[in-house]
Amino acid sequence: MAGIMFQDITTLLLNPKAFKDTIDLFVERYKGKNISVVAGIEARGFIFGPPIALAIGAKFVPLRKPRKLPGEVISEKYILEYGRDCLEMHVGAVKSGERALVVDDLIATGGTLCAAMNLLERAGAEVVECACVIELPDLKGRERLNGKPLYVLVESH
Numbered sequence: 001m002a003g004i005m006f007q008d009i010t011t012l013l014l015n016p017k018a019f020k021d022t023i024d025l026f027v028e029r030y031k032g033k034n035i036s037v038v039a040g041i042e043a044r045g046f047i048f049g050p051p052i053a054l055a056i057g058a059k060f061v062p063l064r065k066p067r068k069l070p071g072e073v074i075s076e077k078y079i080l081e082y083g084r085d086c087l088e089m090h091v092g093a094v095k096s097g098e099r100a101l102v103v104d105d106l107i108a109t110g111g112t113l114c115a116a117m118n119l120l121e122r123a124g125a126e127v128v129e130c131a132c133v134i135e136l137p138d139l140k141g142r143e144r145l146n147g148k149p150l151y152v153l154v155e156s157h
């Protein structure tokens with residue numbers, strides 16, 4: 001993609017110690033926080049979300065691109081650094097009042113995380129925090145999260 005400095009997490013996955021250390025940092029932060037839902041964003045949030053969910057005893061809820069989930073869904077459209085897209089979540093996956101963590105690999109403009117939080121909040125969940133491995137702070141994605149806390153492991157300028 002012309003003009004985009006693509007941040008690739010696949011090299012991290014090739015190093016089992018680095019991958020485990022990454023997951024452990026999130027698990028240390030979120031265990032014992034009464035979080036019952038880890039929502040992961042397709043596609044790269046599906047890599048980091050499930051191991052965190054298993055370690056803290058939460059269910060994993062996939063937030064998917066359109067027309068991938070077989071059941072009834074709610075949808076949120078959003079705009080990102082290189083186009084527009086939409087996220088969907090199964091109706092009934094999350095109950096009203098549940099405490100949720102949203103996980104993705106990276107925040108750029110924040111549009112994706114904003115759409116994810118909207119889906120969870122429409123289902124009545126309380127989003128406790130968003131967690132990403134990488135933040136691109138120059139794109140000011142944090143400002144689109146309506147004051148919701150965002151935890152990241154590294155910033156890339």
Ligand SMILES: O=P(O)(O)OC[C@H]1O[C@H](OP(=O)(O)OP(=O)(O)O)[C@H](O)[C@@H]1O
Binds near residue numbers: 104
């Ligand atoms: O903060 P934003 O500007 O919304 O961008 C961040 C999103 O962009 C990337 O996913 P992408 O939409 O490229 O999809 P993919 O994971 O399926 O490759 C990344 O994994 C985040 O989900």
Ligand SMILES: Nc1ncnc2[nH]cnc12
Binds near residue numbers: 004008
């Ligand atoms: N620069 C970037 N690198 C990787 N994933 C992205 N998603 C949005 N912007 C991105």
